[in-house]
Amino acid sequence: MKRFHILAAALCCMASPLALGTAQAEKILNVGMAAADVGALDPHRAVSTQDKPVMNWVFNGLVRFKPGSVAIDGLEPDLADSFRRSPDKLTWTFALRHGVQFQRGFGEMTAEDVVFSLKRAADKDSSSFAADYANVDSITALDPYTVQIKLKQVVPGFLGLVANYQGGNIVSKKAVEQLGEQFRTMPVGTGPFEIKEYQPNQGIVLVAHAGYFRGKPKIDGINFKFIPSDASRDLAFSSGELDLLYGRQDQKWVERTKEAPGTVVDVIRPAELAELSLNQTKKPLDDLRVRQAVAYAIDRAGIAQFKGAATAEPATSVVPAGYLGTIDAKLFPHDVTRAKALLAEAGYPNGITITVIQTSLPTMLNSMQIVQAQLKQAGINLELQVVDHATFHAQIRKDLSMAVYYSAARFPVDDIYMTQFFHSRSTVMTPTAATNFSHCAVADKEIDAARVEPEDAKQQALWATAQQKIVDDVCAVPLFEQLQVWAHHTKLHFNYDLKGSLNLGPTITEASTLD
């Protein structure tokens, strides 16, 4: 009898924590990201692929893309209750929601925070997207819940600048001032999840924001883990350690992963346009004939064949397809003989060597190795200096690479993409630098004129001319368009129709659930 009591007591001791654990089990979403670390979590500095999905979960804009959508016509009020614009499209007035709370006890969001955020986004000292806001004349708080933005000239797709994307993410003024440098990794927004802890080279711990204005999220927290190795991430996913993972962007991976039981592969938009920017200030790329030789040597169809139709699409211009204004530009055909002839004509009959700083991220490094092999056929030796992803981003912005392989998506209006990548105002190492790695300046006039052109047809024509000029001057060679590849276990329910995410990763909303 005594033995029975001891056994019963032991079973009780064993069972009760389990029962307690079941009753109080937290719903934690484990996400695996292909990176060794973040670049920055400050939304106005977050430029790397691994930074952006987190922006989705922590911040809001005045307006937002509907969860799961990247359609411009689907923009809806977010922190703003409503907005109106003047007939001349130069004055925009936003009425803010009342009672929106910042995370971690930083108080209510008011017009003062919105004005501070947008001015901060427009300041090159605090933002990587300052060039986008060059035509903003003033940002004013009319009262604690009303913000007015005046423009110097019409900005196509202006709502993109105040959406939940890049500079449009609203931060807490008090938090920025109070946290100082710490804000880079522990930012404060109004979104459904708040950052609890940042662990360098390991991950980010996020917890549900109880005071989120759309209601407390049903998922209690997110563990965002840095796992740069594709194979390690795959193994962690298949063992159940991860619920959502950043996939490898190739056909074989998609085909294998979607066969796994209880797994859904999400191939989503936007497609990032991969381009090879050629630095026109570095010899021998200062010679147009050499740049043309590079363009002729690249076989876009060959790259697409490696990538597979499930995850990649052929490039059609120097701006991603489907953006407002993008055309089917007349790109250089693959012609190795012509490439060699141009090099000889330029005085390089024995070929050239181009030194390139390249990220070690497997997907990008693989793509660059395909380009490297293609260029070799024409006598162009691509010497890769492989560095980690954060160093890659830092060094290419210091104008240290002769060519830059960069893959990007932006707010889907040509003006923004062309301004950031091909306008001289955005040239790296200049006061208004963005991502013009080539020092391209050939289409400034058309880009500027299109921005203020009131007639749609004329605006389209100017954008078309600008694109063809950039192609012909070989500021960059478009390679392919890369769709975003993720996978999730069926126990994760986004609870919206996931077609895309401008922040490159699935949005986890207050309604998303985990079984």
Added chain:
Amino acid sequence: MAVGAIGAPKGIAGRALGNRSLMAGVALLVFIILLAVLAPWISPYDPNDQDAIASLGAPNAQHWFGTDFFGRDVLSRVIWGARVSLFVGAVSTAISMLLGGSIGILSGYVGGRFDQGVMAVMDVLLSFPQLIMGLIIVALLGANLTDLILAIAITAVPPFARVARGPTLSLKERDFVEAGRALGFSNLRIMLVHILPNVLDDLIVMGSLWLATAIRTEASLSFIGLGLPPPTATWGSIIREGFENLLDAPWLAVFPSLAVLIVMLALNMIGDGLRDATDPKAAVS
């Protein structure tokens, strides 16, 4: 008057030839070296030739070791990789022997505070794990062939210095060294002609074992992405690429790993065999 290596028992070559483990190691190593030297003629494909259609192909009649993500022939890359791995290993070990041996002999011969100071520095360097040390140096110097060789060589200097210093401390007290001094020989001549031949055996045995470590360090640095940049085939980089495709094409990592394993085995058999052959106690027995 030159005094040769003392205590060197007769018949080292005979014992070496009779050591089956040593001979098997030599045979394996010679085979790998021949593969590396003859790579341009025996490699079935150009190691950098890409073929999208053949991406991640399993081993078959055309590609015995299969193909990687880029459709490159893995057998050809393993053969060409042997060139880089053996070259980096051999040159870096030679540099370490030269530098470490010189420092050890000089330190032991001069003695006193100089010896204490040099050995303190060596001890500090020894306290770093080799891979960490190599990683720091490659990160500082950069990842090209010369810097990679230098990085690996530097990591091996302290052990060679230690090995050379020990016997030097006792040798410098021996009568033939005293005699050399009495005859007015310079310190440099005594170190080169009278001491070096007597520590050379130890350095060679150490070198044969360290060659394995150097090759492994190169493979490890390449595996973590700090080796030679693409598309150069090295065993470490092939294993790394294989690891990235482990679930789609597990054979990619297996064959280069086997190559590393075989060389490690061969060099360890040679090292052990040489140690036995040069051991005076073994000669007596």
